[in-house]
Amino acid sequence: MTKSEFRYAHHPEDVKKYTTEDLRREFLINDLFNEDQINVVYSMYDRMIVGGAMPVKSALKLEPTDDLKAENFLDRRELGIINVGAAGKVTVDGEVFELGNKEALYIGKGAKDVVFENGNEGQTLFYFNSAPAHHTFPTKKITKNEAEIVELGEAKYANRRTINKLIVNSVLETCQLQMGMTELHEGSVWNTMPSHTHTRRMEAYFYFDLEEGQAVSHFLGQPNETRHIFMKNNEAVLSPEWSIHSGVGTSNYTFIWGMAGENMDYGDMDAVKTNELK
Numbered sequence: 001m002t003k004s005e006f007r008y009a010h011h012p013e014d015v016k017k018y019t020t021e022d023l024r025r026e027f028l029i030n031d032l033f034n035e036d037q038i039n040v041v042y043s044m045y046d047r048m049i050v051g052g053a054m055p056v057k058s059a060l061k062l063e064p065t066d067d068l069k070a071e072n073f074l075d076r077r078e079l080g081i082i083n084v085g086a087a088g089k090v091t092v093d094g095e096v097f098e099l100g101n102k103e104a105l106y107i108g109k110g111a112k113d114v115v116f117e118n119g120n121e122g123q124t125l126f127y128f129n130s131a132p133a134h135h136t137f138p139t140k141k142i143t144k145n146e147a148e149i150v151e152l153g154e155a156k157y158a159n160r161r162t163i164n165k166l167i168v169n170s171v172l173e174t175c176q177l178q179m180g181m182t183e184l185h186e187g188s189v190w191n192t193m194p195s196h197t198h199t200r201r202m203e204a205y206f207y208f209d210l211e212e213g214q215a216v217s218h219f220l221g222q223p224n225e226t227r228h229i230f231m232k233n234n235e236a237v238l239s240p241e242w243s244i245h246s247g248v249g250t251s252n253y254t255f256i257w258g259m260a261g262e263n264m265d266y267g268d269m270d271a272v273k274t275n276e277l278k
């Protein structure tokens with residue numbers, strides 16, 4: 001079963017007036033994993049789809065939603081999946097890909113049958129992002145061994161973190177999707193500081209491996225007009241092209257970032273000086 005939701009894009013002048021409840025309704029995605037269900041949010045930010053699949057008793061087939069008006073989900077799209085749970089498998093037109101925890105799969109445009117299945121080591125949880133695509137690049141599994149890994153931050157700023165660039169153009173070709181996973185080291189709690197915007201691309205963050213009872217305060221908004229959303233484990237948040245996307249946790253955590261838009265240049269960011277944030 002697939003549950004689908006549609007989200008509009010916003011003008012930053014409107015978002016200035018949003019209450020906590022408005023911000024959460026528009027930007028927070030807090031219902032990604034339900035037993036034997038696929039949940040998708042179709043966003044007007046670069047038509048990015050953010051989703052989660054939790055196969056328990058049965059295998060789950062990725063079905064097109066009404067927003068897609070397509071025969072198959074990937075007729076005009078590409079897909080990036082990262083397993084944030086126990087081992088599971090994804091079958092793409094008959095080809096089986098075993099995905100362990102924190103392993104990724106890129107699926108090119110045109111694949112017809114994408115099926116998610118649980119393994120037998122515990123509960124698998126597949127987080128995914130999908131963007132429009134106009135060319136078919138090969139489907140490929142990516143582990144940390146193939147990833148481009150960058151160490152960032154400093155313990156004295158509580159932001160030591162390992163950036164695993166999994167689905168990026170230095171690792172494999174995609175049309176516009178870029179995805180990766182950033183792991184905060186123990187004792188480090190700040191991500192994406194100094195923060196940045198990139199008007200050429202939207203972004204979605206998905207926070208996981210956050211200890212029970214802890215929270216991440218995610219910051220959004222234009223650099224001179226920021227807001228925050230308190231987030232729990234396994235929740236995602238949409239970041240408009242004009243918004244910063246940074247967070248601070250009450251403990252360490254891991255998050256997945258996914259982007260779609262104009263260019264494929266990971267380094268294309270407009271940095272914001274930390275002491276100029278408002």
Ligand SMILES: O=C[C@H](O)[C@@H](O)CC(=O)C(=O)O
Nearest residue numbers: 161163182191192193203257
């Ligand atoms: O545009 C790039 C993204 O915001 C993230 O990759 C940043 C990030 O993971 C980090 O600094 O911790």
Ligand SMILES: [Zn+2]
Nearest residue numbers: 196198203245
């Ligand atoms: Zn970014």
